[in-house]
Amino acid sequence: MRNEMTIEFLSISENESLARVAVASFISQINPTMEELTDIKTVVSEAVTNAIIHGYEDNPDQKVRLSCAINGEEIEITIQDEGRGIDNVDMAREPLYTSKPEWERSGMGFTIMENFMDHVEITSEPGEGTTVHMKKQLTSTRALCN
Amino acid sequence: MSLHADFIVKENVLLVRLEGELDHHEASRLREAWQQELANNNVGHVIVNLEKLTFMDSSGLGVMLGRYKEVQASGSEMVICSISPEVRRLFDLSGMFKIVKLVDNETFALEMLGVAS
Ligand SMILES: Nc1ncnc2c1ncn2[C@@H]1O[C@H](COP(=O)(O)OP(=O)(O)O)[C@@H](O)[C@H]1O
Ligand SMILES: [Mg+2]
Numbered sequence: 001m002r003n004e005m006t007i008e009f010l011s012i013s014e015n016e017s018l019a020r021v022a023v024a025s026f027i028s029q030i031n032p033t034m035e036e037l038t039d040i041k042t043v044v045s046e047a048v049t050n051a052i053i054h055g056y057e058d059n060p061d062q063k064v065r066l067s068c069a070i071n072g073e074e075i076e077i078t079i080q081d082e083g084r085g086i087d088n089v090d091m092a093r094e095p096l097y098t099s100k101p102e103w104e105r106s107g108m109g110f111t112i113m114e115n116f117m118d119h120v121e122i123t124s125e126p127g128e129g130t131t132v133h134m135k136k137q138l139t140s141t142r143a144l145c146n
Numbered sequence: 147m148s149l150h151a152d153f154i155v156k157e158n159v160l161l162v163r164l165e166g167e168l169d170h171h172e173a174s175r176l177r178e179a180w181q182q183e184l185a186n187n188n189v190g191h192v193i194v195n196l197e198k199l200t201f202m203d204s205s206g207l208g209v210m211l212g213r214y215k216e217v218q219a220s221g222s223e224m225v226i227c228s229i230s231p232e233v234r235r236l237f238d239l240s241g242m243f244k245i246v247k248l249v250d251n252e253t254f255a256l257e258m259l260g261v262a263s
Contacts, residue, residue: 013171017148020169020201038201038232045203049170096240104177106207108240115239 011062039116046109047079055083082129160189165198170205190222197228227255
C-alpha cells in the first residue's frame with residue numbers, strides 16, 4: 001500500500017510525545033513488530049527533540065514539520081525545522097558529540113537514528129534550518145510478501 | 147503518556163522507580179526532582195528501577211549519565227535494574243554499561259549495596 005501524512009506543530013517539548021504517537025498510529029496500518037514500532041518512535045523522538053532544542057534553541061513559537069510515507073513495506077520519515085542549522089554535519093553525527101553538554105545531552109541522537117534506521121540523510125544550512133530524512137524497510141511485512 | 151517517578155529511601159540508598167515514558171520533555175523535571183531527593187536525604191548509593199519504563203530516548207541517557215557522575219563524584223555507587231531489552235539497546239549503544247552496573251532486579255541491587263531486605 002501507499003500512504004502519506006504531514007503534520008506541523010509548535011516547537012514545544014510537549015509535542016515530542018505527540019509526534020511519536022502520531023507516527024506510531026500512522027504506521028500501524030502495515031503491522032510493524034513491537035520492536036520496529038519502538039525503533040520508529042525512538043528516532044522520531046530524537047529528531048523532533050533536536051529540532052526543538054538545537055534548531056530552535058527552545059524558542060516556543062517556531063514550527064516543526066513531520067512527514068511520514070508508507071511505500072509498500074518501506075517507511076520514510078522526514079523531520080524539518082527552519083532553525084539555526086548545523087555547521088558541521090559530520091561532526092554532529094559522531095557518537096557522543098553534543099554542542100550542549102551543559103544541558104545533560106548524551107550526544108547519542110544521530111547514532112541512535114543511524115542504528116535504528118536503514119538510511120539517514122541530514123541536510124542542513126547554517127541560518128536556514130535542518131532536514132532529517134530517514135528510511136526503514138520493515139522485515140515483518142517483507143517476510144509476508146516473499 | 148507521561149513519566150512518574152517514585153523516590154524511596156532505604157538505609158543509605160535512594161531507590162528511584164520510573165514508570166512511563168522518559169523523553170526530553172520529562173527529562174528536565176526528572177533531573178530536578180532527583181537532585182532534590184539526593185540533597186534532602188542522607189543517601190549515598192542510588193538504585194534506578196526501570197521495570198515500568200515503557201519508552202526512553204537519548205535524553206534519558208543524558209539524565210542517567212548526569213546522576214551517575216554526581217553519585218560517583220561523592221564516592222558512591224549507582225546501580226540500574228530491571229531494564230527492558232528495548233531500553234537496554236540504548237544503553238549498549240552509548241557504552242554506559244561499561245561504567246554503570248546493571249543487575250536483574252531490585253532485590254539483587256539492594257543486596258549488592260548491602261541493604262537488608
Ligand atoms: N535540528 C538541528 N538543528 C541544529 N543543530 C542540530 C540539530 N540536530 C542536531 N544538531 C546538532 O548536532 C549535535 C548532535 O545531535 P545528537 O546526536 O542528537 O546529540 P544531542 O542532541 O545529545 O546533542 C547537537 O548537539 C547539535 O549541535
Ligand atoms: Mg539529540
